[in-house]
Amino acid sequence: MKRAPGPPSAPEKPRQPGRIRAVFLAAMVHAAFFGLIVFGVTWQSRPEAPLQAELWDKLPPAPKSKAVEPEPPKPEPEPPKPEPPKPEPPKPPEQKPEPPKPDPAIAQKAEREKREKEKREKLEKVEREKKKEEDARKKREKEEAAKKKREDEEKRREDERAKREAEKAREDAAKARQSEIDRFKAAIQLKIRSRANVPDTVVGNPQVEVRIRVLPGGEVLDIAITKRSGNPTYDSAIERGIRSASPLPVPPANSELFPQFRELTLIIKHER
Numbered sequence: 001m002k003r004a005p006g007p008p009s010a011p012e013k014p015r016q017p018g019r020i021r022a023v024f025l026a027a028m029v030h031a032a033f034f035g036l037i038v039f040g041v042t043w044q045s046r047p048e049a050p051l052q053a054e055l056w057d058k059l060p061p062a063p064k065s066k067a068v069e070p071e072p073p074k075p076e077p078e079p080p081k082p083e084p085p086k087p088e089p090p091k092p093p094e095q096k097p098e099p100p101k102p103d104p105a106i107a108q109k110a111e112r113e114k115r116e117k118e119k120r121e122k123l124e125k126v127e128r129e130k131k132k133e134e135d136a137r138k139k140r141e142k143e144e145a146a147k148k149k150r151e152d153e154e155k156r157r158e159d160e161r162a163k164r165e166a167e168k169a170r171e172d173a174a175k176a177r178q179s180e181i182d183r184f185k186a187a188i189q190l191k192i193r194s195r196a197n198v199p200d201t202v203v204g205n206p207q208v209e210v211r212i213r214v215l216p217g218g219e220v221l222d223i224a225i226t227k228r229s230g231n232p233t234y235d236s237a238i239e240r241g242i243r244s245a246s247p248l249p250v251p252p253a254n255s256e257l258f259p260q261f262r263e264l265t266l267i268i269k270h271e272r
Contacts, residue, residue, distance in 0.1 A: 180251070181260055187249045189268055196241030198270060199233060206231045207269035208238050214261055218247030226265070238268050 209227035212220060223242050228235050250264075251257040 177257065180257055184249065184251055184257070184261065185264075185266065188245070188264070189266060191245040191249060192238065192241045192266075192268060193271075194241075195244035196237045198237045202231055202234045202237070202270060204231075205270050206234045207267055208235050209265065209267045210238065210242065212242060212248070212264045212266065214248060214250055214264060216253030216258065218250045220246035220248060227267075229270075234270055 206229035208225060208229040211224045211226050213222040215221050220242060223239055225235055225239065248261075250261040
Protein backbone atom coordinates (compact mmCIF):
# COMPACT_ATOMS: atom_id res chain seq x y z
CA MET A 1 0.00 0.00 0.00
CA LYS A 2 1.34 3.28 -1.05
CA ARG A 3 1.09 6.36 1.09
CA ALA A 4 -0.30 9.39 -0.46
CA PRO A 5 2.30 11.92 -1.15
CA GLY A 6 2.56 14.56 1.56
CA PRO A 7 2.69 18.25 1.12
CA PRO A 8 5.56 19.51 -0.78
CA SER A 9 8.50 19.98 1.45
CA ALA A 10 9.99 23.35 2.00
CA PRO A 11 12.88 24.15 -0.23
CA GLU A 12 15.97 22.68 1.16
CA LYS A 13 18.43 25.00 2.67
CA PRO A 14 22.00 24.73 1.64
CA ARG A 15 23.47 21.72 3.31
CA GLN A 16 26.08 22.21 5.85
CA PRO A 17 28.83 19.69 6.64
CA GLY A 18 27.31 18.77 10.00
CA ARG A 19 23.86 18.31 8.47
CA ILE A 20 25.03 15.59 6.07
CA ARG A 21 26.38 13.56 8.91
CA ALA A 22 23.13 13.88 10.83
CA VAL A 23 21.06 12.70 7.84
CA PHE A 24 23.29 9.71 7.34
CA LEU A 25 23.01 8.71 10.96
CA ALA A 26 19.22 9.03 10.85
CA ALA A 27 19.02 6.74 7.77
CA MET A 28 21.14 4.12 9.48
CA VAL A 29 18.93 4.24 12.56
CA HIS A 30 15.79 3.79 10.48
CA ALA A 31 17.32 0.88 8.52
CA ALA A 32 18.31 -0.89 11.74
CA PHE A 33 14.85 -0.32 13.15
CA PHE A 34 13.27 -1.71 10.03
CA GLY A 35 15.47 -4.82 10.12
CA LEU A 36 14.49 -5.52 13.72
CA ILE A 37 10.83 -5.31 12.83
CA VAL A 38 11.23 -7.78 9.97
CA PHE A 39 13.18 -10.19 12.15
CA GLY A 40 10.60 -10.06 14.86
CA VAL A 41 7.73 -10.77 12.47
CA THR A 42 9.38 -13.79 10.92
CA TRP A 43 10.37 -15.17 14.32
CA GLN A 44 6.77 -15.30 15.64
CA SER A 45 4.63 -18.44 14.65
CA ARG A 46 1.55 -16.59 13.42
CA PRO A 47 1.14 -17.61 9.84
CA GLU A 48 -2.46 -16.44 9.70
CA ALA A 49 -1.49 -12.84 10.16
CA PRO A 50 0.08 -11.59 7.02
CA LEU A 51 2.88 -9.10 7.44
CA GLN A 52 2.04 -5.64 6.40
CA ALA A 53 4.53 -2.98 5.87
CA GLU A 54 4.29 0.51 4.68
CA LEU A 55 6.47 1.57 1.93
CA TRP A 56 7.70 5.10 1.76
CA ASP A 57 8.73 6.77 -1.37
CA LYS A 58 11.32 8.56 0.59
CA LEU A 59 12.45 8.96 4.13
CA PRO A 60 10.84 11.67 6.20
CA PRO A 61 12.96 14.64 6.69
CA ALA A 62 15.29 14.31 9.54
CA PRO A 63 14.64 16.62 12.52
CA LYS A 64 16.43 19.83 12.30
CA SER A 65 19.39 19.82 14.53
CA LYS A 66 20.78 22.91 16.08
CA ALA A 67 23.79 24.27 14.37
CA VAL A 68 26.83 23.10 16.13
CA GLU A 69 28.76 26.12 17.19
CA PRO A 70 32.43 25.79 16.52
CA GLU A 71 34.44 25.27 19.61
CA PRO A 72 36.46 28.29 20.60
CA PRO A 73 40.14 27.89 19.92
CA LYS A 74 42.01 26.63 22.85
CA PRO A 75 44.33 29.22 24.30
CA GLU A 76 47.84 28.62 23.34
CA PRO A 77 50.03 27.85 26.28
CA GLU A 78 52.17 30.74 27.37
CA PRO A 79 55.78 30.34 26.46
CA PRO A 80 57.91 29.55 29.45
CA LYS A 81 59.41 32.62 31.04
CA PRO A 82 63.13 32.79 30.74
CA GLU A 83 64.87 32.20 33.97
CA PRO A 84 66.47 35.35 35.42
CA PRO A 85 70.21 35.36 35.14
CA LYS A 86 71.85 34.09 38.22
CA PRO A 87 73.77 36.76 40.15
CA GLU A 88 77.43 36.52 39.85
CA PRO A 89 79.09 35.34 43.01
CA PRO A 90 80.54 38.26 44.97
CA LYS A 91 84.14 38.91 44.41
CA PRO A 92 86.32 38.25 47.36
CA PRO A 93 87.37 41.51 49.06
CA GLU A 94 90.67 42.82 47.98
CA GLN A 95 93.31 42.26 50.49
CA LYS A 96 94.60 45.72 51.38
CA PRO A 97 98.16 45.81 52.40
CA GLU A 98 98.59 46.58 56.05
CA PRO A 99 99.80 50.12 56.69
CA PRO A 100 103.30 50.39 57.92
CA LYS A 101 103.60 50.69 61.65
CA PRO A 102 104.29 54.27 62.73
CA ASP A 103 107.69 55.17 64.02
CA PRO A 104 107.42 55.95 67.78
CA ALA A 105 109.66 58.98 67.40
CA ILE A 106 107.53 60.38 64.59
CA ALA A 107 104.36 59.69 66.59
CA GLN A 108 105.78 61.48 69.64
CA LYS A 109 106.82 64.44 67.53
CA ALA A 110 103.37 64.66 65.95
CA GLU A 111 101.71 64.47 69.37
CA ARG A 112 104.04 67.17 70.72
CA GLU A 113 103.32 69.44 67.73
CA LYS A 114 99.61 68.83 68.18
CA ARG A 115 99.74 69.85 71.86
CA GLU A 116 101.78 72.94 71.00
CA LYS A 117 99.32 73.90 68.29
CA GLU A 118 96.36 73.49 70.65
CA LYS A 119 98.15 75.57 73.30
CA ARG A 120 99.00 78.25 70.73
CA GLU A 121 95.41 78.34 69.44
CA LYS A 122 94.13 78.60 73.02
CA LEU A 123 96.44 81.54 73.75
CA GLU A 124 95.42 83.22 70.49
CA LYS A 125 91.77 82.79 71.41
CA VAL A 126 92.38 84.33 74.84
CA GLU A 127 94.21 87.24 73.20
CA ARG A 128 91.35 87.74 70.75
CA GLU A 129 88.83 87.77 73.58
CA LYS A 130 90.95 90.26 75.57
CA LYS A 131 91.32 92.49 72.51
CA LYS A 132 87.60 92.27 71.84
CA GLU A 133 86.81 93.28 75.43
CA GLU A 134 89.41 96.08 75.29
CA ASP A 135 87.97 97.41 72.03
CA ALA A 136 84.47 97.28 73.50
CA ARG A 137 85.66 99.13 76.63
CA LYS A 138 87.39 101.81 74.55
CA LYS A 139 84.34 102.20 72.37
CA ARG A 140 82.11 102.45 75.43
CA GLU A 141 84.41 105.03 77.05
CA LYS A 142 84.56 107.00 73.81
CA GLU A 143 80.79 107.02 73.52
CA GLU A 144 80.42 108.03 77.18
CA ALA A 145 83.00 110.79 76.74
CA ALA A 146 81.23 112.08 73.65
CA LYS A 147 77.92 111.96 75.49
CA LYS A 148 79.37 113.81 78.50
CA LYS A 149 80.90 116.39 76.17
CA ARG A 150 77.54 116.94 74.51
CA GLU A 151 75.83 117.19 77.88
CA ASP A 152 78.49 119.58 79.23
CA GLU A 153 78.24 121.72 76.10
CA GLU A 154 74.48 121.77 76.36
CA LYS A 155 74.72 122.67 80.06
CA ARG A 156 77.26 125.40 79.30
CA ARG A 157 75.00 126.87 76.63
CA GLU A 158 72.04 126.60 78.98
CA ASP A 159 74.00 128.30 81.79
CA GLU A 160 75.15 131.06 79.47
CA ARG A 161 71.62 131.55 78.23
CA ALA A 162 70.31 131.63 81.79
CA LYS A 163 73.12 134.01 82.75
CA ARG A 164 72.34 136.32 79.86
CA GLU A 165 68.67 136.22 80.67
CA ALA A 166 69.37 136.91 84.34
CA GLU A 167 71.77 139.73 83.46
CA LYS A 168 69.23 141.18 81.13
CA ALA A 169 66.56 140.83 83.76
CA ARG A 170 68.84 142.57 86.26
CA GLU A 171 69.64 145.30 83.78
CA ASP A 172 66.00 145.71 82.95
CA ALA A 173 65.16 145.79 86.65
CA ALA A 174 67.97 148.27 87.32
CA LYS A 175 66.81 150.41 84.46
CA ALA A 176 63.27 150.27 85.69
CA ARG A 177 64.47 150.99 89.26
CA GLN A 178 66.61 153.87 88.11
CA SER A 179 63.77 155.18 86.02
CA GLU A 180 61.53 155.16 89.10
CA ILE A 181 64.26 156.82 91.16
CA ASP A 182 64.75 159.48 88.49
CA ARG A 183 61.02 160.04 88.35
CA PHE A 184 60.79 160.59 92.14
CA LYS A 185 63.88 162.84 92.13
CA ALA A 186 62.43 164.93 89.31
CA ALA A 187 59.19 165.28 91.30
CA ILE A 188 61.15 166.32 94.44
CA GLN A 189 63.21 168.92 92.52
CA LEU A 190 60.09 170.30 90.87
CA LYS A 191 58.44 170.75 94.28
CA ILE A 192 61.59 172.35 95.81
CA ARG A 193 61.89 174.85 92.91
CA SER A 194 58.26 175.74 93.19
CA ARG A 195 58.79 176.61 96.90
CA ALA A 196 62.25 178.21 96.65
CA ASN A 197 61.14 181.69 95.40
CA VAL A 198 64.58 182.48 93.97
CA PRO A 199 64.91 186.34 93.76
CA ASP A 200 65.24 187.97 90.37
CA THR A 201 68.65 189.30 91.36
CA VAL A 202 70.05 185.80 90.87
CA VAL A 203 71.34 185.67 87.32
CA GLY A 204 72.98 182.94 85.27
CA ASN A 205 72.60 179.27 85.99
CA PRO A 206 74.02 178.61 89.45
CA GLN A 207 73.64 175.12 90.90
CA VAL A 208 73.92 173.82 94.40
CA GLU A 209 74.45 170.27 95.70
CA VAL A 210 72.53 169.34 98.85
CA ARG A 211 72.16 166.21 100.96
CA ILE A 212 68.72 165.68 102.48
CA ARG A 213 67.82 163.19 105.19
CA VAL A 214 64.21 162.13 104.93
CA LEU A 215 61.90 160.27 107.31
CA PRO A 216 59.37 157.68 106.09
CA GLY A 217 56.50 159.62 104.64
CA GLY A 218 58.79 162.31 103.16
CA GLU A 219 59.32 164.56 106.20
CA VAL A 220 62.67 166.42 105.90
CA LEU A 221 64.86 165.62 108.89
CA ASP A 222 68.07 167.46 107.97
CA ILE A 223 69.57 169.57 105.16
CA ALA A 224 73.29 169.95 104.38
CA ILE A 225 74.80 171.91 101.48
CA THR A 226 77.69 169.73 100.21
CA LYS A 227 78.68 172.02 97.30
CA ARG A 228 77.72 175.68 97.17
CA SER A 229 76.84 177.50 93.99
CA GLY A 230 78.89 180.64 94.71
CA ASN A 231 75.71 182.67 95.11
CA PRO A 232 74.67 182.76 98.78
CA THR A 233 71.25 184.19 97.85
CA TYR A 234 70.54 181.19 95.59
CA ASP A 235 71.85 178.71 98.16
CA SER A 236 69.64 180.18 100.92
CA ALA A 237 66.58 180.22 98.62
CA ILE A 238 67.05 176.50 97.78
CA GLU A 239 67.46 175.61 101.48
CA ARG A 240 64.23 177.46 102.32
CA GLY A 241 62.45 175.74 99.41
CA ILE A 242 63.48 172.30 100.71
CA ARG A 243 62.04 172.95 104.15
CA SER A 244 58.92 174.48 102.64
CA ALA A 245 58.42 171.45 100.28
CA SER A 246 58.41 168.99 103.23
CA PRO A 247 56.99 166.34 103.07
CA LEU A 248 58.78 165.49 99.87
CA PRO A 249 57.20 163.12 97.29
CA VAL A 250 59.26 160.02 98.10
CA PRO A 251 58.38 156.33 97.51
CA PRO A 252 56.34 154.53 100.16
CA ALA A 253 58.31 153.48 103.24
CA ASN A 254 57.65 149.78 102.59
CA SER A 255 58.85 149.89 98.98
CA GLU A 256 62.31 148.75 97.92
CA LEU A 257 63.04 152.21 96.54
CA PHE A 258 62.66 154.13 99.81
CA PRO A 259 66.18 153.29 101.13
CA GLN A 260 67.49 155.23 98.14
CA PHE A 261 65.66 158.34 99.45
CA ARG A 262 66.40 158.06 103.15
CA GLU A 263 69.55 160.13 102.53
CA LEU A 264 69.11 161.86 99.22
CA THR A 265 71.73 163.86 97.30
CA LEU A 266 70.40 166.39 94.77
CA ILE A 267 71.99 168.86 92.36
CA ILE A 268 69.53 171.71 91.89
CA LYS A 269 70.28 174.00 88.96
CA HIS A 270 68.72 177.45 88.61
CA GLU A 271 66.52 177.71 85.55
CA ARG A 272 64.50 180.63 84.22
